Amino acid sequence: MKMEVMEFWLAYKEAMTHNPFVILVLLCVAADTFFGCLRAAKFHAWNSSLGIDGGIRKVTMICSVLFLSLADQLVGINVMGWLPEGVVAALGTVGVNALGLAEFFCVVYVCYEAASILKNMLLCGVPAPAGLQNKLAKWLDQMTDESTVSVTQTLEQHNKTQVPKNKSAFDDSKKAS
Helix, strand or coil: CHHHHHHHHHHHHHHHHCCHHHHHHHHHHHHHHHHHHHHHHHCCCCCHHHHHHHHHHHHHHHHHHHHHHHHHHHHCCCCHHHCCHHHHHHHHHCCCCCCCHHHHHHHHHHHHHHHHHHHHHHHHCCCCCHHHHHHHHHHHHHHCCCCCCCHHHHHHHHHHHCCCCCCCHHHHHHHHC
């Protein structure tokens, strides 16, 4: 009995460390935390209550993925058979042999984190083509309401205060003296 329990936990650990969905959630959580900190530093707006709320949300996401993976393994939930053969083959090439509740929620969490990452990247001023920046900013303003910051307005203000490429702020200071 003890050996079976040990084998179960080893199989669970193996499933977690090689599940691309779980790895993607962890990468998205790390990226969102990184860009969120950059955004807070740029705007000089460190807010401990927002940071704690975000941290709790991220820990909860990770814990739910771990719990759902455990439930999938115990109950044997796998909806791979419902997918077309081409999709099953494509997922197999990246090491996905089963799709359960954990993978479903991983996809949902990655979508939420991706929206937050995009918003933080745009607000940090990560270079992107202007047309893409404007479209993403409008989409994020419409689809997210996690903060009172308007991405569109922030980008417009940033673009107005930016020095033209052929002119430097140093040139203006020389003219003034």
